[in-house]
Amino acid sequence: MATLKDVARLAGVSVKTVSNVVNGYSFVKPDNRRRVEEALAATGYRPNLGARNLRRGRTGFIGLVLPELSIPYFAELAGLVIAAAQEHEWNVLIEQTFGTLAGERAALEALGPHLVDAAIVSPEAVSDFQLEVPTVLLGEHEVDVPISRVGIDNVLAASTAVRHLISLGRTRIAAIGAHPQRGTAALRLEGYRTALEVEGIEFDPALVVPALNYHRADGAAAMNSLLDLENPPDAVFCFNDLLAAGAMRAAAERFVRVPQDLAVVGFDNNEESAYSSPSLTSVAPDKGAIARAAVDLLHRRVGADAVAVENVQTPFSLRVRESTAS
């Protein structure tokens, strides 16, 4: 592995001159610059990032803390964050929390200034933060500390989804995904209730089903409990697409037809949702916009002395598919 020293020796100049060339410093004699560039090419020099960052006081990494890569929403998002980070010459370090308090604490603990320049965190459990690097939160989970956020208007998005169901003529509309701690769940529930109220449909607490995790199995379990009701729903709003996938699966197993007997809306617009049978209507956040906004915000923040709190709202849309065909 060639170092600056090797290149310098080969080019017959000092180490610093090579460093200057590498970093695009203007005042280098054309003749020397040429010799250095030849030596760089000849040795295949690549800067040692550890050393460079040690000297510069940066690490060149940002942390991305999320529940689990096997959840499609977070996998898609992670891919987009990696792409966005590349624009700023950042590498991304992914930490999985599995949605647990202990996991989130461990991940946040691990991401000090010694490891990352900044962090993007998608919290589900922690509320007390002890931050050492610029951080931006994804989603709406509430925490005690003022931190910048990026996300969509969950209340509006949820109410849009539910009003879409109502526009189909459905009146017994269930919600799957209530959660005692998650802020995002609370907001989506609020949007659900708002939509019912606006449209003059009475709120029935029996139609709101909690989900401890947001996996497919939870959606299936919730759907089964709804179908066991004396007066089952004719539509269901699921707080993410995995819950919806589970719900549709459970409905199919019980020969409940979607959308005829039961209209279903999801949230997140996972790629798979366009290909399920029936395909799933879903709230589609602009994931690319979220990733870019988060990374750009951190990029502005790093090195800045002011610690302003920004809230970025990214756009969303409703993708109407077969699961809510009329």
Added chain:
Amino acid sequence: MATLKDVARLAGVSVKTVSNVVNGYSFVKPDNRRRVEEALAATGYRPNLGARNLRRGRTGFIGLVLPELSIPYFAELAGLVIAAAQEHEWNVLIEQTFGTLAGERAALEALGPHLVDAAIVSPEAVSDFQLEVPTVLLGEHEVDVPISRVGIDNVLAASTAVRHLISLGRTRIAAIGAHPQRGTAALRLEGYRTALEVEGIEFDPALVVPALNYHRADGAAAMNSLLDLENPPDAVFCFNDLLAAGAMRAAAERFVRVPQDLAVVGFDNNEESAYSSPSLTSVAPDKGAIARAAVDLLHRRVGADAVAVENVQTPFSLRVRESTAS
């Protein structure tokens, strides 16, 4: 940010003694050890990884090169690799190639010894490697250089899947996913042909459909072309679950019933495949075993002088579900 120096000053000992305590060196007077530990706790000291790795000649990272995180198989695998890497105190750096030659070259170019200690690569296009760090390949894509590999027996797995279809009494069995360059595709095709031969079914080239990418859309397109045949298949073996998802979607759109009119088998056993309607029979590689084997292999390799080539074969199973119910 506290450094060793700060801790040393606080504890009234030399920097090296603190370093010794941090690194678990035995010969430290109990009294000093106690004082150092108190000082460590008081300052909340965390080692600067850049500096440590600079000194040690390590980086503390391994690279994971894969096509795309939005492909569920790779997302799930990435999550497992991250978990496995943690056991060895490694952080994982993910590079996406999007399956292109240029992307793979760029990713491999970026992962020198200055950035990672080792790399796990899932290649689809490159064949000429220029490796600077210990590397292990996932899958069976052929390359010119001898490198260690981890993966399943693709021929056996594919033939197992196809023989399962034959055992259902199907005779016109199609294959979706042939690809001119991908080694894995060649092996799965070989397994397909082997199974036909063993079971005495004539090979019909019209039933083998290529797929340039392995996304859902490609599976749908391939399925449509198969259904346009004069004599369409009664079963189809898809080289991954995404192709199968697309195929099932296309079948549903044309009112072809799965499994009655068409049995479908996929490959990879994505989590979503258990929840589709109908649920998808799929070859299930043990992804956890793959991740662990790859990381462990690299861990043995790093620091070793011998450059032996190992080939690790991990187990797989066939998950039979509704798409091949009889």
Added chain:
DNA sequence: CATCGTTGTTCCAACGATGTAAAGACCGCG
């Protein structure tokens, strides 16, 4: 009591890069 080996601690150099300051080269101008 001199010697020795074992413990425990410190000092110094080094990993590879960059910021700073200062020295050297070179120019035009009076």
Added chain:
DNA sequence: CGCGGTCTTTACATCGTTGGAACAACGATG
């Protein structure tokens, strides 16, 4: 020819850590 000013290059210190050598303290040994 000497001066000041602009380029251009260099030596040196430094980031935080660890390896190695040197040194100091200690009890045990003959």
